[in-house]
Amino acid sequence: MKIVCSQSxxxxxxxxxxxxxxxxxxxxVLGNVLFQTDVETQRITLTAFDLSLGLQTSFPASVSETKTFTLPAKLLNDIVTRLPEGEITLLGMEDEEEEEENFTATLVSASGRFRLRGMSAEEFPSLPEISTTEALKVPVEALIDGLSSTLFAASAEEAKQVLTGIHLTRKEDSLEFAATDGHRLAVLDTTTEGIEGATEGFAVTIPARALRELERMIKTQKEGAVVNLLCDEVQVAFELDSQRLTSRKLEGAYPAYDQLIPNQFSKQVTLERKQLLNSLELVAVLADQQNNVVKFSIDDDNQQLSLSVDAKEVGSATESIAAQITGESIDIAFNVKYLMDGLKAFKGNEIQMQLNEASQPIIFTPLGGLKMTYLVMPVQLRD
Amino acid sequence: MKIVCSQSxxxxxxxxxxxxxxxxxxxxVLGNVLFQTDVETQRITLTAFDLSLGLQTSFPASVSETKTFTLPAKLLNDIVTRLPEGEITLLGMEDEEEEEENFTATLVSASGRFRLRGMSAEEFPSLPEISTTEALKVPVEALIDGLSSTLFAASAEEAKQVLTGIHLTRKEDSLEFAATDGHRLAVLDTTTEGIEGATEGFAVTIPARALRELERMIKTQKEGAVVNLLCDEVQVAFELDSQRLTSRKLEGAYPAYDQLIPNQFSKQVTLERKQLLNSLELVAVLADQQNNVVKFSIDDDNQQLSLSVDAKEVGSATESIAAQITGESIDIAFNVKYLMDGLKAFKGNEIQMQLNEASQPIIFTPLGGLKMTYLVMPVQLRD
Known part of the structure; x- marks a missing residue:
């Protein structure tokens, strides 16, 4: 067997x-990459699969026969990235002297040869097949907006199950992305046209880990590309041209997050996102020493928001920002890290904060641009 | 007390x-930075000292009184790096209500105030004074050449004592830098003019850790700057303008490394450094799986150097490079990491390898440029 392809x-x-x-x-065998060569299409398909997340891609090559085999992923990757640009030849042969499952590939470059021992493709588990042909079609831009606005808010604790995922819900003309770890909630309703398929109300929760890989995969796609999302009872698959990502779904009911967002607010603050973020980053240096708690003093009289941290033994910090404030003055406290995470995910500059009492959630929304909502639960102020 | 200085x-x-x-x-108190303000010179001097390495620097500021105090280094650094460019005001006051050693500084920026609790300067240990005024003067370029050509070869194991340092020896018109960890030796004899002071034969061993900081400190200096090196029985100090680095010396006799370098060689190989480095990086992927051993096959007949690695169960690698070879063909093996370290520290492209037998050291030297010698001990080939 002989394969010739470009190093790049x-x-x-x-x-x-x-x-x-x-x-x-x-x-x-899961440490290996599955190679599938196709003499008819003159393409190589590569697959890797950790039994939860599967990634598949294909590319053109000169291929002498249709064949499947596996090679150690890390070693091969380390070698290929270090090879000079140009043609690479891959020669494969069954190792007939030893057991049948032994397969050896020789990689030939301009200046050297690498012999790598592989494993038979028979042991490599198949990527799940999705038993549906009805796809939800999502333009890449909408998917990028949805993922970048919510992924940061998913829980990193495995034990939190559905909260480790992003919840997607088909709305009338859009797709809604939501993530919450129980302390904060990020919701984005897409504004991009071109979402097609799936009936209104269709919903699925997908592990954040798989979606971070999807984000990486689609980031380099050209504008206008459309991703197909296929779902069955257990699995989801995202397909885009020759690339395919599969993942198990997260089971269990996702929290009814809509009910967490208040309908009415007694106070409203409009201010510059970057200025707030800079001030938060400054006081965070001290908050880091004191449970990450920052106090917001919203001062209606002076139209000013003050952030303060009191790190007892170490010191204290105060930052003040001009803001347009309506409603009565109030003191309310938050985990500074949750605020910074969310403000970094926003895109435009002007934002609005809406709130009621010091024990009730605050809502951040951008003024103009994406339809994003970021809710943060306050923490109790200790005096 | 009031200090006004620029954030930068x-x-x-x-x-x-x-x-x-x-x-x-x-x-x-060692987690703090010592501030010394001088109302006459209108400068602030900052000092940090871990009892082995000391760093001191000063800069102009508007200063209301001559005073010494200390502030927590990490917190202050984290705050100041996040502040916007512009003026910073530092207000200090003794905390009279509490014990005398309490000192509080308030840092005032355009948008906020930071109160930090400091400590009395009395507890801060003094940087060592060097009891000599005779300095060895070393141009920054010579120092950078010497350090970048040898630092990588010093031992990282504390137990190896003098081998964790760089050995500096005053030669007739130059300064020689040497480092060895027992497996390889790097020597650079400076070629820059302008080295003055200290008598021929003067030698000192200085911890690599201190010299890495010196390298960082002088890297941004303008061409033509000259560093003063002061030495007494126990300590060394490097001085450049308002900056000062002190370190304890390493005690004990440094190995007579000159005797390790053979005077005669039976074989010589001339080749391109970058090509050799690329090939080493490729075969290192497999050598990593097998004790890092790479075999050099120097083939006089074909005027070719082949590098090979046999990682048994995993696979094998061969790379071939054209070279000008004199002397009989030979197989000799090395730790691939030692070779890569050295070749990365060389600057020009063409290099020479000189060797005798497979059990004797190999010497790398650049053709043209710096007077650098890199010696590597071979490892035994197992067949």
């Missing part, structure tokens, strides 16, 4: 699928 | 001295 194609595609190779594989 | 001056100088603040101070 092999490098790009290997590094893409390598993200689904577990660092400590439960079975040796 | 305070930031630059704080981040410079902060490198001598221990991450886990044995005494709380």
């Amino acid at each position: 194609d092999l490098k790009t595609n290997l590094s893409l699928v390598s993200r689904a190779v577990p660092s400590r594989p439960t079975h040796p | 001056d305070l930031k630059t100088n704080l981040s410079l001295v902060s490198r001598a603040v221990p991450s886990r101070p044995t005494h709380p």
